Amino acid sequence: MLGLMQNQPLLISALIDFAERHHGDAEIVSRRVEGDIHRYTYRDVARRSRQVARALDRAGVGFGERVATLAWNGYRHLELYFGVSGSGRVLHTINPRLHPEQIAWIANHAEDQVLCFDMSFLPIMQAIHAKCGTVKRWVALCDADKLPADTGIPNLVSYESWIGAEPADYTWPQFDENTASSMCYTSGTTGNPKAALYSHRSTILHAYAAALPDVMCLSARDAILPVVPMFHVNAWGIPYSAALTGAKLVFPGPALDGKSVYELMEAERVTYAAGVPTVWQMLLGHMKPNGLRFSTLKRTVIGGSACPPAMITAFKDDYGVEVLHAWGMTEMSPLGTLCTLKNKHLVLPESEQMKIRLKQGRAIFGVDMKIVDAEGKELPWDGKTSGDLLVKGPWIIREYFKGEGGDPLVDGWFPTGDVATIDADGYMQITDRSKDVIKSGGEWISSIDVENIAMAHPAVQMAACIGMKHPKWDERPIIVVVKKPGAELTRDELLAFYEGKIAKWQIPDDVVFVDAIPLGATGKMLKTKLRELLKDYRLPGV
16 A cells, blocks of 8 residues: 655755745855855755756756866756756866866766856866867856856856846756756765766755754754855755755855955854865964954864864854764765764763764764674674774765766665774764775784874874885884974974874874875875875885
8 A cells, every 4th residue: 555645756846946936045155266255045045946947948958967077166057956957957066176177077977968166167168168078068157257258168158148038937847856966976985986967856855854953953053155266066965965955055155265265254243164074274273373253153164074073163162153963974975974963972971972963973864884894794883893984875876977887886785985883872983994904913903093193193184004015014103294384393303192092003103293184175185196206215114
């Protein structure tokens, strides 16, 4: 017997329709590429998204065809989120921080028909447009008078002239909720990037889950600043969850330095922010020497890589801001876990609560996870035993676009490439990436643990732990460090800082000071590149 409920597909167009009808006057604030502040409302987003859909109709872009973006977080990008997917096309967000040749390869592999870009990236477009064989229309996200007369790019039009003449009386089509809605390529794989292809159903379910109280806890009372880029796993789904709840959105554009982010937070009374640790390092680095405080910020979700304990402490103790530690992947849409305390934890001493907050958190409803050994045997949830982390759920990848890499699943579970522990309460903690874990004398050393201790030293700005070949122990850890500006720190001082904080055999054998640690396009440390830079390094005494 089937239930007797109305059968309405879960479609992204329903989100913007809902926001227009029930939260139409809620603000969307954007710092534009031009540097000025733009303001309007969800009502305006809905109207202009329908104009985007009409423009795609007029351009002959077919159902299911891909529309690419190279754009910062801003209102025009948001309109494309809804106008492209809502009309049955597939939104393809491309990371502009990738090498131009890789961008061209991705656009061709996705068979993008239209490519919309912020003017910041005009030089990239000029360099690659002739190599992008499937792109028929190039759209610069700017006013008509901001488009240079001769860019050398054929079929280029300004966004405002492209959608401006279109009527807004568009009726969103109805179709199967499993239809593809957006796609994002991940560089966290071997070989060429592979694309995760999200559906309308998976996106809506993820938006619901992300807004839950024990996850991001989003509401119409929030003003959200997504510093995490809209080209990186759809800004962790925040644009969709914000439309679902009616939250105010504040977009930072290209200005992600500490001063710019702080000033925007204060001016727009931001209550909630999301980003990777490197961005918050810049923010805290601006605030402390200038004696600044937050007026309204209450919570920040930090993901992308492990948040150093010192950062959690600084936000909480110095500024009264709760840090929500999150974990996920492009292949997971991306949220898998988020760290919030349970009722029984509220009576624990602060030091015990901190031990929990340092973990990546509990699984969100819709995500199941387990840890296994090398033979695939499931391991106990005791908070000590570590193993390969596997996940499954309705917003987790089944296979990559065009079948790249074959079947990634293991008995229906997706292998994340992370090594983790899970405790009896279900709190998961990443101990390493499987490719970064260090094996010394037959014992595993967590590079994350070694890095977190270094990051707690007041003179350390950034730290990366990598394993180096050793004739006796197979591998030994070293810590690569960027010092804070003006700070003094010696090798022996930092190694002494480890005493009593970690087992003696896990203390790094050496400290290498560098001016900068290479970062990837999403702000993660590139340990593969770091190893290349240190290929001539030799451990002391070896």
